[in-house]
Amino acid sequence: MNEAILKVSGVICIVASTALWGEYKARSLSLRLQQLRHFQQALRLLSTEISFTATPLPYAFKSIGNQIPGVAGKVFQEASRLLRERNDMNAQEAWRESLGVMSLPAFLTPDDLKILENMGISLGMSDRENQLKQIQLVSKQLEFAVEEALEKRNSSERMWRYLGFLGGVVLVIFLL
């Protein structure tokens, strides 16, 4: 009797954990998409701040950080803090360091991070026109990344869910 209970609980544990793993993989695709979109929104706000009000970066970043949810908002808040408190850092260094705050909760790929890092190049170092061109370039790259993430989510989200659950079932059959 006890042995049966143990077996059943074992089966439940294995299937639940692989199903959760599948769910995590599926969700990470959606979350990547969401985070990329947040960065897209943030860049749109940044170009507005630069083109219309010419707000200096520390204040523009702060305002964007307060408006954008999630990890993207946190990155902008951190960059604003660094620019205000660390006078040994230029905008590029502050931006690169602030991208580090999302090392844990982010679902972005190394390629996505590369795009975001590129935004730091010449950040705050040129006139309005060139700043906007640079932001436009990064926005375009983000747009491609969003398209790719959307495609990947649509094609693989369900697959990961099934794979998690069925993988658990297969593992259980194999073990039994």
Added chain:
Amino acid sequence: MAGREGLKEIAPYMAPRLQKIIYSIEPDIARRVEEVRIREDKPLILNWSGGEALLNASGQPTGPGGCFCPDREDMNRTLQLISSCSIYAFEEELRLGYLTIPGGHRVGLCGEAVIEKGKIKLLRHITSLNFRIAREITGAADRVVPYLIGAGMSKVYNTLIISPPQAGKTTLLRDICRLLSTGAGTMRERCYKVGLVDERSEIAGCFNGVPQLDVGPRTDVLDRCPKAEGMMMLLRSMSPEIIITDEIGRDEDALAIEEVINAGIAVISSAHASHPDELLLRPSLNRLLEINVFHRIVVLGHSRGVGTVEYILDPSGNKRYFATAGGRRK
């Protein structure tokens, strides 16, 4: 404001290597400093009235041999710090060649001018920076102001302050503005509504539109506004009793002053000239003098140090001499 406090205020806006040098300047020199000149690959120089010092890497005065020369990285870092890492937010300032930092200190810039449609669009490749410490001397105008006010204190005379460069025109003008606006001391609490047109942000030293230097509680400041237009704006909208502006000289300034005076508002201004006769050589000022606009001409000089009030001239040509300087002097 003494040079020492000024240096402490401007140092955080310099590259880390330069900051270290500025913080280790001897107090005796720091007290006198008026300007810090930073030029790429050229010696770091402190300037003060009648003197200068080249600094070495530990902040000590030295000869041309052992002096510290800031490099491109120092220039870029400094530029980032004074612009909050946002050059694009200071395009207008880069076009004009200077910007103001908190404390009212001004940073002059030189580099390569970018021209668009025949006009300067901005400066790039900045190779020279000049930190000018704002010199606020409270009380500089204590002895001058009583001569600018008519009997019964109802009228303030139209006044022109003249001096050669760096003799304290702006400092005196700022303190006159403060005293008339505050109504302190000799005026037995009679205070005036003052409109200040500060085209070059030198008088009030505004940062983000907020005066960093004391120009009095009843002073409305139009920062960075062209003088002539600014005077007309104040006249229309702020009902000032006195309009203060500095360095008049263009035809439109003279026309605006005439308008202002016709509206019954007193004008206090300044102009570059070491002697009243020099004013006659400038057509627009000559015209103002011909129609006797100014009832007082305050002549500043260096005879007993910076800010010496040499004499005050009235319309009948009487000179009122001062036994000592009008303001605090070295």
